[in-house]
Amino acid sequence: MDVLYFAWVRERIGVPREVVETEALTVNDLIAELRAREDRYDLAFSDLSALRVAVDQKLADFDTPLKGVREIAFFPPMTGG
């Protein structure tokens, strides 16, 4: 699945997007897998209250199932307008 990062999440992880092979069942499971990989992920995902997630380009909760999902994005709270 495609995983995208924006704003300071992108900076901490070091890439704007990547393809992740995963069997994770939910967003939370995917985050746990990524955090176990490398320190940069562990740091970026250390405070979930500072993060938002979009699943297939729609805002979602961290317990959203990933079955059939093509694209997931992590970013800080939005500051539009």
Place this chain on the structure above:
Amino acid sequence: MRVSVQEAVFDLGAETTAFAQGHSDMGAIVTFTGVVRDLPDDPLQVMEIEHYPGMTEAALQEMAQTAITRFTLGDVLVIHRFGALKPGEMIMMVATAARHRKDAFEGAEFLMDYLKSRAPFWKREITATSADWVASKEEDEAALKRW
């Protein structure tokens, strides 16, 4: 209804005039324009605006459609820029058309409240000494409860 996410500057007067045309049954047009504000102590060099191509357009279209239904609007225009902007430059505009002014004002406020914290944009303020991501404000989140 038109939604545009663009790097280029827009002409507020021309956009407003074009929007107002063809709405002879609408008695009220409201526009709001957001401008890059300088920082008082540490002058702003550039405001960088990042967004999520694809999701941004879809989110703005959904908000515009919701506003049309909820406030019985005849039309909505949303323009939001991204890229590097200087102090004083226009970041974005919304325009609403309604039969009466209350719906036009409320529709514009609704769109602004949602744009602030539900459209995938992120701002960073670059000064001579810092490059900080703008933090979201609790009051922006609280503003949504009004609707």
